[in-house]
Amino acid sequence: MGAQTLSFIDYGAVLIVGLMMAVILFTLSVCFNFWLIREDDDVTVFEKMAARRGIRMGPHRISHVQNALRRFPEQSRKIVLEL
Secondary structure: OOOOOOOHHHHHHHHHHHHHHHHHHHHHHHHHHHHHOOOOOOOOHHHHHHHOOOOOOOOOOHHHHHHHHHHOHHHOOOOOOOO
């Protein structure tokens, strides 16, 4: 068998598919955050992350998320993964 020659499109397809998967996963996560989380549920990580930038990414108002971050500062700390 001869050596296979790959073009730029062959290498770029991997990046494009990976990017499409990340965009679809992020979009589904945001949609689920709006559809499946209720007002009386806890504040989600997406909402905490977005509230710091003034963006609403869930069913709770930005002011409600910011108040929750002030009331419970230990929950707003970043989680460090230990490998």
